[in-house]
Amino acid sequence: MIRMKPVDVVIVGFGWTGAIMGMELSEAGVEVLALERGNYQDTSPDWAYPGIADELAYGIRGKLFQPLARETITIRHAVSDTAVPYRQYGSFLLGNNVGGAGTHWNGQHYRPSPEDLEFRSHIAKRYGEKFMPADMQIQDYGVGYDELEPFLDQFEYVCGTSGRAGNLNGAIQQGGNPFEGVRKRAYPNPPVADTQGARLFADAARALGHQPFPQPASNASQPYTNPYGARLGPCNLCGYCERFGCYMYAKATPQTTILPVLMRRKNFTLRTGSHVTRINLDAGGKRATGVTYVDAQGKEIEQPAELVIVAAFQMHNVRLMLLSGIGKPYDPATGAGVIGKNYAYQMMSSIGLFFDKDTAINPFIGAGAGGSQIVDDFNSDHFDHGPLGFIGGGYIIGGQTGGRPIQQLAVPPGTPAWGAAWKRAAKDSYLHTTFVGTHGSVMAYRDRYLDLDPTYKDAFGQPLLRITFDWHDNEYKMTRYLTERAQEIVARMKPRTTSQTLRKPGDHYDTRQYQTTHTTGGVIQGNDPATSALNRFQQSWDVPNVFVTGASAFPQNLGYNPTGLIGGLTYWSAKAIRETYLKHPGPLVQT
Amino acid sequence: MSNQPRSPSRRGFLRQSLAIAPAVGLLGTSAFAPTQHATAAAQPSAYAPRYFTAPEWEFLQAAVDRLIPANEDGPGALEAGVPEFIDREMEAAYGHGGFWYMQGPFVPDTPSTLGYQLRFTPRDLYRTAIAAIDDWCRKQHDKDFPALAPEVRDEVLHQLEKGGITLEQVPAATFFAQLLQNTKEGYFADPMYGGNRQMGGWKMIGFPGARADYADWIEQPGKVYPLGPVSIRGERQS
Numbered sequence A: 001m002i003r004m005k006p007v008d009v010v011i012v013g014f015g016w017t018g019a020i021m022g023m024e025l026s027e028a029g030v031e032v033l034a035l036e037r038g039n040y041q042d043t044s045p046d047w048a049y050p051g052i053a054d055e056l057a058y059g060i061r062g063k064l065f066q067p068l069a070r071e072t073i074t075i076r077h078a079v080s081d082t083a084v085p086y087r088q089y090g091s092f093l094l095g096n097n098v099g100g101a102g103t104h105w106n107g108q109h110y111r112p113s114p115e116d117l118e119f120r121s122h123i124a125k126r127y128g129e130k131f132m133p134a135d136m137q138i139q140d141y142g143v144g145y146d147e148l149e150p151f152l153d154q155f156e157y158v159c160g161t162s163g164r165a166g167n168l169n170g171a172i173q174q175g176g177n178p179f180e181g182v183r184k185r186a187y188p189n190p191p192v193a194d195t196q197g198a199r200l201f202a203d204a205a206r207a208l209g210h211q212p213f214p215q216p217a218s219n220a221s222q223p224y225t226n227p228y229g230a231r232l233g234p235c236n237l238c239g240y241c242e243r244f245g246c247y248m249y250a251k252a253t254p255q256t257t258i259l260p261v262l263m264r265r266k267n268f269t270l271r272t273g274s275h276v277t278r279i280n281l282d283a284g285g286k287r288a289t290g291v292t293y294v295d296a297q298g299k300e301i302e303q304p305a306e307l308v309i310v311a312a313f314q315m316h317n318v319r320l321m322l323l324s325g326i327g328k329p330y331d332p333a334t335g336a337g338v339i340g341k342n343y344a345y346q347m348m349s350s351i352g353l354f355f356d357k358d359t360a361i362n363p364f365i366g367a368g369a370g371g372s373q374i375v376d377d378f379n380s381d382h383f384d385h386g387p388l389g390f391i392g393g394g395y396i397i398g399g400q401t402g403g404r405p406i407q408q409l410a411v412p413p414g415t416p417a418w419g420a421a422w423k424r425a426a427k428d429s430y431l432h433t434t435f436v437g438t439h440g441s442v443m444a445y446r447d448r449y450l451d452l453d454p455t456y457k458d459a460f461g462q463p464l465l466r467i468t469f470d471w472h473d474n475e476y477k478m479t480r481y482l483t484e485r486a487q488e489i490v491a492r493m494k495p496r497t498t499s500q501t502l503r504k505p506g507d508h509y510d511t512r513q514y515q516t517t518h519t520t521g522g523v524i525q526g527n528d529p530a531t532s533a534l535n536r537f538q539q540s541w542d543v544p545n546v547f548v549t550g551a552s553a554f555p556q557n558l559g560y561n562p563t564g565l566i567g568g569l570t571y572w573s574a575k576a577i578r579e580t581y582l583k584h585p586g587p588l589v590q591t
Numbered sequence B: 001m002s003n004q005p006r007s008p009s010r011r012g013f014l015r016q017s018l019a020i021a022p023a024v025g026l027l028g029t030s031a032f033a034p035t036q037h038a039t040a041a042a043q044p045s046a047y048a049p050r051y052f053t054a055p056e057w058e059f060l061q062a063a064v065d066r067l068i069p070a071n072e073d074g075p076g077a078l079e080a081g082v083p084e085f086i087d088r089e090m091e092a093a094y095g096h097g098g099f100w101y102m103q104g105p106f107v108p109d110t111p112s113t114l115g116y117q118l119r120f121t122p123r124d125l126y127r128t129a130i131a132a133i134d135d136w137c138r139k140q141h142d143k144d145f146p147a148l149a150p151e152v153r154d155e156v157l158h159q160l161e162k163g164g165i166t167l168e169q170v171p172a173a174t175f176f177a178q179l180l181q182n183t184k185e186g187y188f189a190d191p192m193y194g195g196n197r198q199m200g201g202w203k204m205i206g207f208p209g210a211r212a213d214y215a216d217w218i219e220q221p222g223k224v225y226p227l228g229p230v231s232i233r234g235e236r237q238s
């Protein structure tokens, strides 16, 4: 095996969190190497107009996604089932290449609610321990909102997030989200203008006494230079956002916010075409000595490093920890072990609104995040769950992200899927359709987890990651409650007719329907090595020179999109590494 | 990998794309006659399939013609070039299953919620299913599928959709879902892929295609958008 020159820090995966770590740790003066399995890509030439406006190549065939032919995951609904491969893209999409899923995300950019970070303690205090079903194993993050606030803020300023503050230093702001935690300063940019769907939604929500606000968007509403000196352009609501790179330099991606500066640093190196297969440990198993990767020619290479940052996306992080034998694998029979524990997802519902021909929605005018309106009254613990008998919630969203016709064209309920009637309905509905959706949390349960598949392998012959997941009663109740609230708003909007997607008791997790790529857990953070894999700084309890970034750290899933919290936690962890760990390598939390 | 970022200046990029856009406007569509000849203006029968055999090609045309029939609402799938689109996709990585995880073991009787579990690539699925459907039609109706009257073809397609027909080797509903998905792709994808001729699918619904620039429309929600579609290659329709 080829052995490379040792480095101070090796970063596995170069998406959102890998880029943040690269930037922050190279700033500290150490030698940083990032290994990315995919290719280099940048706004120009890779996503230049008009080539990027290609729904088939990007939106449907998934030009930017991880090629499933080489590596996928397997899925089963219950511990007693046999898992089968996720052979085609459906419910979630995985990133690949420089920038990772951070290049083809939507930019919906949220902070957690303060109670989300200490969820178990909060629920126990407000409703009593018995309010949680026996098999629900929700936990606290080990870091509180006030500690994390400066880092959530830092990530928003790097991204140029566009939005309206709801709670500035404790003062509730008109037109913002009244439920948000205290923020020390406003968003760096004003909100993106509303689409027509969002306007109709917000008017109806206000009439019902809700407090709608513009969705915080990492789609810049105006030209913006971030604290690193990187320049973003204004979003023009082109409609090619999620699943696409942004040709306008408007969506925050590693390419628009970090790479223009980081790639010039002498002590930072990026090596693409480098697929990491494991983290190497010394004989005692308590110290990582670096990583092994396979290069573009298929050669196996050892890369020694003093510090390993695992930044390969939630699922890949879990798999690498299992393949490397770091931390005890989780066992659903006993509830012991930590790696693979508390896998969670999100539960969405959606309502299509079909208006008469005098309502011009122009669905193609849309952005991944900007231009939508949000009602947050039924998220987190913003409302009294006592009489409702479930835990968690989500936000209600109104608006449109684009009107790409292969994927986003909808026809009224009862329309056949083909033939002359379908054609007439497509023609009559397209310009007059918008959507209202709910975006809900999923709790963690004893029988929902990740481990290595006993049968299926990737292109390198390594076992695939196996997901054991299905919905629980708590989530069916949550989604029904939220969807009823959404229906009240929809009724006020007075569409001619509506269609509805709602997951009901008895419906199994359906891997064919896109839901979200907000998969969480598996290498969770917390205060106790018996119940978490990482300490509050995202450092492995077992191997302290390994840090793991990304949504794998979430002990359960929130109702919000994850990346705002992921970025905040990464900056929080980077600061601890820079200011404490690099001076005194070792555990940042004593046990 | 060098450490030099590759992105040229954004301004340079914008200048370039501005220079291209008005030129298209000035020349109008007729300037693109050579490109259109190959794709948009050709007759449905002018394209010679590269993957499908003659009987398969006839099946495909007879089927998509019913999925999106020609009428006053807009072009039918044949006029839109959907068969050409599908044939070209069969020779692309997609048709060869290049985007799918295709390692065994295969467990086809898995619950449908866990997704596609057949060992067929798209091109294999078409080949196997078309033969089986023609076979079934000969047994039931004494004719191949393409020779059936339009109403009978509709009925067969409805049965396939519901999984009401048992075919040898392939679940009928799985094949039907793939055929319908590819048909809609061919109807609405950019015309450079061989379908959506003259952007007829886009024009029918009012989608402006690759315009992807609504800077001046953001502030006027609710107004009817007036411009017709453009394609990635710069063809225009009003």
Ligand SMILES: Cc1cc2nc3c(=O)[nH]c(=O)nc-3n(C[C@H](O)[C@H](O)[C@H](O)COP(=O)(O)OP(=O)(O)OC[C@H]3O[C@@H](n4cnc5c(N)ncnc54)[C@H](O)[C@@H]3O)c2cc1C
Pocket (backbone or CB within 6 Å): A012, A013, A014, A015, A016, A017, A018, A035, A036, A037, A038, A093, A094, A095, A096, A097, A098, A099, A100, A101, A102, A103, A104, A105, A106, A107, A108, A109, A110, A242, A243, A274, A275, A276, A277, A311, A312, A313, A314, A316, A368, A369, A517, A518, A549, A550, A551, A561, A562, A563, A564, A566
């Ligand atoms: C279509 C879509 C829409 C989304 N929209 C939103 C949204 O609106 N809001 C939101 O909050 N979130 C959204 N997300 C989620 C968001 O993209 C992720 O939360 C975020 O990118 C996670 O950052 P990460 O660094 O953990 O992983 P990524 O950004 O995915 O980066 C991981 C990188 O690691 C590389 N890698 C993986 N394995 C290896 C290996 N073995 N060796 C070397 N390299 C490896 C990958 O190629 C990739 O480049 C969306 C995701 C998708 C797919």
